[in-house]
Amino acid sequence: MNFKQLTYGVTKRIAIVIASDLTVVSEAKVDFDADFGAKYAVKKGVRINEDEGEVYQPVAMWVEAVDLVLARLREKGCPMGQIKGVSGSGQQHSSVYWNSDAEATLKSLDPKHSLLDQLGGVFAYEFAPNWQDHSTQKECDDFDAHLGGPQKLADVSGSAAHHRFTGTQILRMRRRRPQVYEATARISLCSSFLASVFLGSIAPFDISDVTGMNLWDISAETWNQKLLELTAGGEEGVPALRKKLGEVPTDGGVILGTVSPYFTQRFGFSEGCRITAFTGDNPATILSLPLRPLDAIVSLGTSSTFLMNTPNYKPDPSYHFMNHPTTKGHYMFMLCYKNGGLAREKVRDALPKPAADEKDPWANFNKSVLETPPLDVHKDGDLAKLGLYFPLPEIVPNVQAGTWRYTHDGSSLSEYSASSSTNWTSEADARIIVESQALSMRLRSQNLVSKTPERPELPAQPRRIYLVGGGSLNPAIARAFGDVLGGAEGVYRLDVGGNACALGGAYKALWACERGDGDEQQSFDELIGARWKEEGNVQKVDDGYREKEYKIYGDVLGAFEEMESRVLSVAKN
Numbered sequence: 182m183n184f185k186q187l188t189y190g191v192t193k194r195i196a197i198v199i200a201s202d203l204t205v206v207s208e209a210k211v212d213f214d215a216d217f218g219a220k221y222a223v224k225k226g227v228r229i230n231e232d233e234g235e236v237y238q239p240v241a242m243w244v245e246a247v248d249l250v251l252a253r254l255r256e257k258g259c260p261m262g263q264i265k266g267v268s269g270s271g272q273q274h275s276s277v278y279w280n281s282d283a284e285a286t287l288k289s290l291d292p293k294h295s296l297l298d299q300l301g302g303v304f305a306y307e308f309a310p311n312w313q314d315h316s317t318q319k320e321c322d323d324f325d326a327h328l329g330g331p332q333k334l335a336d337v338s339g340s341a342a343h344h345r346f347t348g349t350q351i352l353r354m355r356r357r358r359p360q361v362y363e364a365t366a367r368i369s370l371c372s373s374f375l376a377s378v379f380l381g382s383i384a385p386f387d388i389s390d391v392t393g394m395n396l397w398d399i400s401a402e403t404w405n406q407k408l409l410e411l412t413a414g415g416e417e418g419v420p421a422l423r424k425k426l427g428e429v430p431t432d433g434g435v436i437l438g439t440v441s442p443y444f445t446q447r448f449g450f451s452e453g454c455r456i457t458a459f460t461g462d463n464p465a466t467i468l469s470l471p472l473r474p475l476d477a478i479v480s481l482g483t484s485s486t487f488l489m490n491t492p493n494y495k496p497d498p499s500y501h502f503m504n505h506p507t508t509k510g511h512y513m514f515m516l517c518y519k520n521g522g523l524a525r526e527k528v529r530d531a532l533p534k535p536a537a538d539e540k541d542p543w544a545n546f547n548k549s550v551l552e553t554p555p556l557d558v559h560k561d562g563d564l565a566k567l568g569l570y571f572p573l574p575e576i577v578p579n580v581q582a583g584t585w586r587y588t589h590d591g592s593s594l595s596e597y598s599a600s601s602s603t604n605w606t607s608e609a610d611a612r613i614i615v616e617s618q619a620l621s622m623r624l625r626s627q628n629l630v631s632k633t634p635e636r637p638e639l640p641a642q643p644r645r646i647y648l649v650g651g652g653s654l655n656p657a658i659a660r661a662f663g664d665v666l667g668g669a670e671g672v673y674r675l676d677v678g679g680n681a682c683a684l685g686g687a688y689k690a691l692w693a694c695e696r697g698d699g700d701e702q703q704s705f706d707e708l709i710g711a712r713w714k715e716e717g718n719v720q721k722v723d724d725g726y727r728e729k730e731y732k733i734y735g736d737v738l739g740a741f742e743e744m745e746s747r748v749l750s751v752a753k754n
């Protein structure tokens with residue numbers, strides 16, 4: 182019998198079933214807007230309360246999506262009864278507030294009725310704050326101050342305070358909606374919420390996803406007492422908060438139990454099908470291939486993320502360290518930008534439209550990226566151009582929306598003015614925005630990279646750069662990222678594209694079920710590395726390191742950093 186796994190990633194609303202040899206057997210999808218937009222009044226999956234900066238999602242929509250995606254999977258002929266293990270991924274940081282009826286209701290779900298019909302009454306709050314929520318500035322200030330500053334908080338929890346991080350969200354919930362906080366018996370993250378539904382019991386947090394809360398002490402491997410006190414409103418509130426949060430297993434491959442009878446009877450899962458911890462979408466993305474230290478994943482979706490697997494813990498307020506989801510002693514280094522695809526689209530749309538017979542809407546943008554030299558320096562004496570393009574308030578750096586253009590003469594930086602003699606065209610913007618996104622990643626990852634052992638003659642840089650997400654389809658972006666970031670072995674496109682996090686969840690389930698025990702137990706990299714084939718999974722899209730270009734961008738990293746500081750000093754969020 183084939184060994185099959187199922188994963189369900191709520192961020193991408195995708196269920197993927199893979200076989201033991203990692204081939205994809207079945208896939209199904211739910212689209213929040215197309216399937217539920219009218220019913221739940223969501224756009225791009227969320228609701229927004231502009232006045233308070235709240236971005237949130239109805240939990241009922243997630244619940245209904247579970248039934249729908251599984252029904253679609255079964256309709257496609259997926260052999261549900263052969264699925265041996267389930268894991269998955271969900272957007273990071275988002276929180277679900279269960280009331281005291283939840284545990285009993287989850288345990289006694291009736292397969293004749295839908296999840297939605299039965300889980301309607303188990304939430305203390307009917308919404309889940311989304312990762313784009315930015316209602317918690319006051320709470321962030323309190324978190325940053327509480328341990329003595331953002332760097333101290335980052336040293337302990339892996340990150341300075343961020344609007345979306347769950348600790349700040351829970352603190353705001355207690356202050357803004359005290360009745361909800363009181364009525365909450367347990368809190369789940371999006372990932373552990375999904376695991377709970379499959380398990381028929383409230384599942385613990387995942388060891389990687391718990392590090393997206395600003396509450397977990399990474400080196401002590403436990404909750405930070407002081408941060409719990411802040412969140413709970415004093416020492417006396419901590420026991421109740423601890424109960425709401427639950428215990429956290431430190432093994433990412435822990436089997437939490439078998440699938441709830443609801444799923445065996447309603448969808449034909451086998452009774453022995455095992456559930457392992459679900460993780461965040463980004464930790465799951467780094468599990469979608471055997472990612473070695475020094476390799477980097479750049480996700481070019483609506484937002485942009487830069488991810489690395491590293492044994493070096495060097496926290497800083499401008500980025501995140503999280504526990505690696507499967508490998509103890511390793512960390513996921515992450516940069517998360519709100520302005521990714523949308524910002525590039527705005528620059529693209531300011532260019533003349535491609536000719537009517539041109540199918541690729543990016544054709545003119547790409548031509549501009551490829552025909553503009555680095556930093557728009559055509560000849561000696563030209564000023565280098567640097568810019569920041571943030572149609573949305575940005576996370577890295579924490580700055581309000583805006584566009585800023587600067588020039589650099591090799592030693593000093595000046596804000597660009599339209600009246601100056603320098604010509605700054607829309608075509609230049611296309612090159613400068615892509616460079617800017619990559620320069621920010623290079624600046625912040627420079628202390629984590631070292632020389633690639635197989636190519637010691639090259640400067641420190643990532644070994645391979647894997648592109649995922651919508652923007653990974655674009656050859657001009659791949660080229661410009663290779664120019665700026667290098668890549669000793671080149672730039673690759675991961676063919677799973679937007680499904681990387683769902684696929685990573687599936688690999689995690691496979692590893693948890695097949696890794697073996699005791700001395701024989703295989704690490705994630707050993708197990709997946711032995712079965713993963715480059716062919717069909719990745720495609721080389723650029724050579725990566727080019728000496729001349731790599732140096733040009735290295736020489737302006739300081740100026741880029743200074744531009745950010747200047748912008749921050751006048752335009753902080």
Ligand SMILES: Nc1ncnc2c1ncn2[C@@H]1O[C@H](COP(=O)(O)OP(=O)(O)O)[C@@H](O)[C@H]1O
Pocket residue numbers: 481482483484521522523526543649650651652653654655658679
């Ligand atoms: N050929 C392309 N070139 C550049 N950007 C692209 C291209 N195709 C899609 N995109 C961008 O990809 C983004 C969507 O990426 P995707 O990974 O599907 O989204 P999400 O992060 O929401 O899952 C959009 O902002 C879109 O502009």
Ligand SMILES: O=C(CO)[C@@H](O)[C@H](O)COP(=O)(O)O
Pocket residue numbers: 191192193271272273274312345462463484486517
């Ligand atoms: O907040 C973060 C990472 O810290 C985001 O990466 C979200 O996890 C993205 O979720 P989706 O929009 O892809 O669902």
